[in-house]
Amino acid sequence: MRRSVLVALATLIVTPGFALCQEANSAGIHDPNYLGTFSIIGRDPDTGQLGMGVQSKAFGAGNRAMHAKGGLVIIAHQAAANPMYGAIGIELLQAGYSPEEALEIMVASDEGRDRRQVSILDQEGRTAAWTGTGASDWKGHRCGVNYCAQGNILTGPEVVAAMAASFEASAGTLAERLMDALDAAQAAGGDVRGMQSGAILVVAPRVNGGYSDRVVDIRVDDHDEPLVEMRRVLNVYRSGRMLREAGQMRRDGDLEGAEALAREASRTSPGNDNVWVSLASMLLELGREDDAFEALERAVELNPGRRRTLPRDDAFEGVRDDPRFLRIVGR
Structure with missing residues (x-):
């Protein structure tokens, strides 16, 4: 079974569509589509x-x-990025290969390997990483317990070191730890070209009622300060989760606990109406009517459309x- 899967996937990897044209990627640092970037993949063994968190110019x-x-x-794939490393890597892991075995197969079969940067982290915490000699400097990676940090076109090795140190020392949810690591990387110098986009993705089996594996999936595609915007969006997501938990507490009869958690959500994302x-x-x-009307005034300030919906809210x-x-709803 493993041999047949290997033959099929290796044949797919060496097709013309897999190896990117060297000439098309020769611009390197001048190519706006070249994924010079820093990123970190991580695992939370408790949950x-x-x-993965990523930022790039x-x-x-x-x-x-x-x-x-x-x-x-x-799976992270960057520099002269090729998504086939992700698609085929998943197939190989599903077939029983380890991250190290899967990466070895893909790299050996890829004519454009020298310009790739790839890292893999599986559910067991096993890691594998590759940084091709042709990726733009500074380039490198570092894998530790439950993470791999990597980057290319960086100001120096301190960027990857900062991500690793942050992840090793941090606590909280996986999404927050990835966000903290990206902030640490940027503070250490980041992408030598600057900033433009970023994302955080967190997955787990059977979430959202079993219909998805996406726990967190936020992306900022074009922004002067993508990490600041990502933090804001992540906090909107976090405040929504707090509200859902507060709603359950309210249904269970703990109204004061629910109000305290909703208050925390307002501090986490004060712009969320x-x-x-x-x-x-x-x-x-x-x-507490006075406090309630004050909260409603804040909601309407943030979203005037609430003037239409609040009168219909039971x-x-x-x-x-x-x-x-x-007065608040303008009637």
Whole structure:
């Protein structure tokens, strides 16, 4: 079985579509599509999550630099990036090959290997990495326990070292640890060309009701400060998860605990109008009308469209005729 899979995949790898034209990628540092970048792949053994964070001075790095399958593997492919490393790598891991074996097969079969940078981390914490000699300097990688950090066109080795040190020392969710590692890398110098795009992807088996493996999937394709924007978007996501947990606490009868968690969500993502509407409904139920109307005013400031939806929201049925509520919704 393994031999037949190997033959089929090796044949696919050496087809013309797999090896990128050397001439087309000769621009290197001057090519806006060249995935000069820094990235980190990581594993959380407690949750079973696998993830990747990436930032590049190239458009849409998150669309081209990563492949993942929850419960199996996360694969980073950059420099003269070729997504076949992700697609075929997943097939090889599913067939029973280790990350090291899979990478060896793919690299040996790839005529463009010298310009690739690839790293693999599987569900068991096994790693493998390759940095071709033709990738743009500074280039390199470092794999440790439950992570691999890598980059090319960097200001120096301190960028990869900063990612590794951050991940080894950090706590919290995997997405937050990946975000922290990217910030550390940028603080150490980052991509010598600057910043443009980034992404964070976290996967696990059977999430979202079993219909997906995506836990977190956020991308910033073109931005002057992509890491700042990614942090903002990640916090919007985090605040949404807090609201869902607060909603469950509320249904379980812990209204004060739910209000405290919703308040934390408002601090995590103060620009999320959903947070302020949910908080207001909890405050009303607790009898704190002044605080509730203050939260509603904040929601409407952030999203004037709430003036149309709040009067139809059953959570505010008891205050629909209140002059303070009518003033907030403009009636």
